[in-house]
Amino acid sequence: MTCTLLTGGFGYIGSHTAAILAENNQKFVIVDNFTNCKKDVVNRLEKITKQKVNFFEVDVRDTEALVKIIKENKVTSVIHFAALKSVSDSIMRPLEYYEVNVKGTISLLKAMSYSGLKKFLFSSTAAVYGEPDSCPIDEKHKLNPLNPYAQTKIIIEKILQDISKADNEWSIAILRYFNPIGAHQSGLIGDDPLLKENSNLMPEIIKVVNGSINYLNVFGNDYETSDGTGVRDYIHIMDLSEAHVTALEYVNKNTGLNFFNIGTGKGVSVLELIKTFEKVSGFRIPIKISNRRKGDCAVCFADPKKANDILDWKSNHDLYQMCESAWKFVIKNRI
Numbered sequence: 001m002t003c004t005l006l007t008g009g010f011g012y013i014g015s016h017t018a019a020i021l022a023e024n025n026q027k028f029v030i031v032d033n034f035t036n037c038k039k040d041v042v043n044r045l046e047k048i049t050k051q052k053v054n055f056f057e058v059d060v061r062d063t064e065a066l067v068k069i070i071k072e073n074k075v076t077s078v079i080h081f082a083a084l085k086s087v088s089d090s091i092m093r094p095l096e097y098y099e100v101n102v103k104g105t106i107s108l109l110k111a112m113s114y115s116g117l118k119k120f121l122f123s124s125t126a127a128v129y130g131e132p133d134s135c136p137i138d139e140k141h142k143l144n145p146l147n148p149y150a151q152t153k154i155i156i157e158k159i160l161q162d163i164s165k166a167d168n169e170w171s172i173a174i175l176r177y178f179n180p181i182g183a184h185q186s187g188l189i190g191d192d193p194l195l196k197e198n199s200n201l202m203p204e205i206i207k208v209v210n211g212s213i214n215y216l217n218v219f220g221n222d223y224e225t226s227d228g229t230g231v232r233d234y235i236h237i238m239d240l241s242e243a244h245v246t247a248l249e250y251v252n253k254n255t256g257l258n259f260f261n262i263g264t265g266k267g268v269s270v271l272e273l274i275k276t277f278e279k280v281s282g283f284r285i286p287i288k289i290s291n292r293r294k295g296d297c298a299v300c301f302a303d304p305k306k307a308n309d310i311l312d313w314k315s316n317h318d319l320y321q322m323c324e325s326a327w328k329f330v331i332k333n334r335i
């Protein structure tokens with residue numbers, strides 16, 4: 001029986017991936033220090049999975065604790081979600097990002113090495129491409145980090161490449177996520193970060209809905225895009241999470257290192273997303289146009305062909321369904 005360690009498994013992407021692993025009868029154990037998720041996620045995940053969730057409140061920088069967890073739970077593979085993820089916060093607090101993201105990953109990789117564990121999925125990001133030369137972006141596109149957050153992910157990608165070169169028994173998939181939004185179909189889990197600096201677009205929209213802010217800041221309407229606002233590749237969280245199941249299968253059967261873009265291949269502007277959310281919810285989202293944000297690019301969407309072909313995975317949900325599930329999460333939890 002295999003057992004996958006999910007670091008950061010109670011966060012947004014980790015919890016949805018755990019739900020899908022459970023649905024596929026795959027065993028997992030979670031390590032999370034609860035810096036960016038509510039403790040209540042544990043109960044919610046147990047409701048969804050109809051099982052007791054095996055977890056440890058541990059920081060990934062604690063190598064010794066990780067070795068013990070890996071050994072005692074007979075872990076056979078690792079998905080490493082745990083990280084700090086806010087672009088703007090990383091510009092203000094770069095050291096924290098290098099500390100948690102880079103040092104945390106080194107600690108985890110050491111724990112894996114000490115335990116003879118060599119199957120690894122890593123949560124990277126489209127932010128590694130920075131301002132792309134052209135779209136869609138494939139995995140060979142040059143890297144151009146525009147902020148410390150993206151820089152930490154590139155450093156980790158390089159470490160993983162070196163590990164793979166040094167020992168060809170390692171099997172590593174680096175998943176470069178585009179922009180996950182939406183929530184689990186139960187409405188029990190969704191994107192609900194604790195750290196306020198973390199906010200991606202959908203959590204910000206939700207803050208307007210629940211009245212904690214009066215309007216949505218749209219950063220820049222003078223980009224060279226159809227309506228002037230930034231264009232991103234929004235992907236349903238369930239599609240993104242599903243990619244981990246297929247990537248896990250892949251690393252279990254193959255060795256070596258591979259990069260995969262996990263996106264839909266479609267670009268959607270900020271205004272388009274807001275309008276779709278308004279249509280789904282019947283709620284008007286007042287906006288304020290602000291200056292462009294440092295570290296943001298105009299257009300970014302994936303060429304997901306490699307993941308489509310090699311992992312036999314593709315996204316299935318459209319923008320309307322993404323907004324619908326996010327809205328269901330809001331209504332169900334009155335967040």
Ligand SMILES: NC(=O)c1ccc[n+]([C@@H]2O[C@H](COP(=O)([O-])OP(=O)(O)OC[C@H]3O[C@@H](n4cnc5c(N)ncnc54)[C@H](O)[C@@H]3O)[C@@H](O)[C@H]2O)c1
Nearest residue numbers: 008011012013032033034035036037059060082083123125
């Ligand atoms: N959400 C996105 O838009 C997005 C896009 C691209 C890449 N990513 C990457 O995907 C991964 C997961 O993102 P997410 O959106 O689920 O983030 P998240 O913040 O919701 O989840 C991360 C989880 O890791 C935990 N954590 C943080 N530091 C830790 C530490 N030192 N030790 C143990 N646990 C720790 C947090 O408590 C949280 O539960 C991250 O690596 C992120 O950089 C996210």
